[in-house]
Amino acid sequence: MIQIGIGLAEPNEHLIHAVEGAAAEGTRVIVFAPRSMEPSPGITYRLSDSPESDLIDALMQGQIDGAVRGTLPANSTLRYLRDASGVDHLERIALLETVDGRKFLLTPVGIDEGSTIRSRINLVQSAKRLAEQIGMNRRVAILSGGRLGDLGRNPDVDRSLAEAELIARLTGGDHCEILIEDAVGEYGIIIAPDGISGNLIFRTLILLGSGTGHGAPVVNIDVPFVDTSRATESFGNAIRLAKNLIRRK
Known part of the structure; x- marks a missing residue:
């Protein structure tokens, strides 16, 4: 089964519904969130002091097949992704x-x-x-x-x-x-x-x-990572896009 990680900085019902929908479609989605987060029933969480780096490390180490930024902060998440990927910029x-x-x-x-x-x-x-x-x-x-x-x-x-x-x-x-x-x-x-x-x-x-x-897939790195805007409500679309990229990779 394909495993996709998604970041959650604070409670967001749109993101949780997207994770539930992905599970119904046969995709296992792991939510990377702060330790202070109260887990939702029936959803797999990975709680840590730094969900941004935890998400990227899991992706780079092959623990998950792809990742979606979700609602994690853009600057810190993308900076860590850039450094972990060994590139000087992200496209x-x-x-x-x-x-x-x-x-x-x-x-x-x-x-x-x-x-x-x-x-x-x-x-x-x-x-x-x-x-x-x-x-x-x-x-x-x-x-x-x-x-x-x-x-x-x-x-x-x-x-x-x-x-x-x-x-x-x-x-x-x-x-x-x-x-x-x-x-x-x-x-x-x-x-x-x-x-x-x-x-x-x-x-x-x-x-x-x-x-x-x-x-928005990052296209100049070797792992499937889909960036998202924190203002979006369409996290399900990003999960499906990540799944598509994983399958075609």
Whole structure:
């Protein structure tokens, strides 16, 4: 049976319901939580003074097949994951779904990710591999800060347009300008101009636009780890995504 660990920083009924649902689907989920947590009946807990490091250590040592961050703090959890994986940065790609059912991969989504042309080119290649792995459309849309007709109005937009054109040529993607509303659905992979705008796209869709988040796999490490936002209610989606990645790995 596949075993997946998920982090729980404080009581969260959405997360507990997701764990119960996963069990009904044949997946064993272990909840990594602080010692102060009052365990819920019928759920396997692993309590410790540092659930972040305990979750990552269990993943790295093969005690669990995959992990989901759940509601653990992002900074400490991802920093420990980065150090334990031996990489100098983490690359995340979010699987999102609009309210009308259009799914797409979005990257960069971290405010410290995708700030250079090279990093976005690497993310394109990683996103193509992830799309193939989970059976999604591999067409790539490169977004920029405006339309081509806006050239000359703002130097930051001019630079964004030029970078998007270059990335599109080097990766085989299409520069879709600022028209994300046209790109989603036709393209399975959306490359934001930088991590700040990607994070804003994510938050706007999920927290204001009634969209759904399925989690954000970390794609430059060797173990299946799905990042989640503490604001999400869709932990079941992240568990299912982790299970899918484990099976296909």
